[in-house]
Amino acid sequence: MLxxxxxxxxxxxxxxxxxxxxxxxxxxxxxxxxxxxGDSVQRxxxxxxxxxxxxxxxxxxxFLATLLANGFTLTDAAEKxxxxxNTVRSYAKRIFxxxxxxxQADLVRLVLxxxxxxx
Numbered sequence: 001m002l003x004x005x006x007x008x009x010x011x012x013x014x015x016x017x018x019x020x021x022x023x024x025x026x027x028x029x030x031x032x033x034x035x036x037x038g039d040s041v042q043r044x045x046x047x048x049x050x051x052x053x054x055x056x057x058x059x060x061x062x063f064l065a066t067l068l069a070n071g072f073t074l075t076d077a078a079e080k081x082x083x084x085x086n087t088v089r090s091y092a093k094r095i096f097x098x099x100x101x102x103x104q105a106d107l108v109r110l111v112l113x114x115x116x117x118x119x
Contacts, residue, residue, distance in 0.1 A: 012037060017113070054114055061095050064088065068104060069111040 004012040017034050052062035060081070067077045078088040092104065101107050 051111060051114070055095075055099050057095060057098060061091055061098070064091050065095055065099075065107060065111055068092075069108045074104075 004014065006012070014035060014037055018032065048059065048062040048066050051057060051065050052059055055062075055065070057065065064077055064081065067080060068074075072080065074088050074092065075085055078085040081088065092107075095107060096102055099107060099110055101110055
């Protein structure tokens with residue numbers, strides 16, 4: 001990740017990630033890297049909004065994903081959301097289905113490695 005600062009223009013944040021061989025398109029030619037760019041205006045939005053847009057989550061699901069990525073347990077998240085732990089588990093299952101992961105640790109890794117870092 002790199003931030004390019006300019007006194008006359010908004011800051012530019014860049015995130016460069018390699019593309020794994022298994023992620024390539026069905027062709028002989030495929031991308032080697034993906035470059036994500038964002039400006040300081042976009043960064044003013046809450047990280048939950050980025051996560052919601054990036055993964056197609058509801059605001060509550062995105063908030064839960066953010067809490068988990070910040071080290072909250074399911075019990076802590078239930079208290080923060082003012083719902084039962086079973087409700088949080090249901091939200092987590094929906095998040096797993098939407099993001100294509102099957103474990104909480106994978107979700108945390110996905111969120112932390114995503115464009116949400118630019119938020």
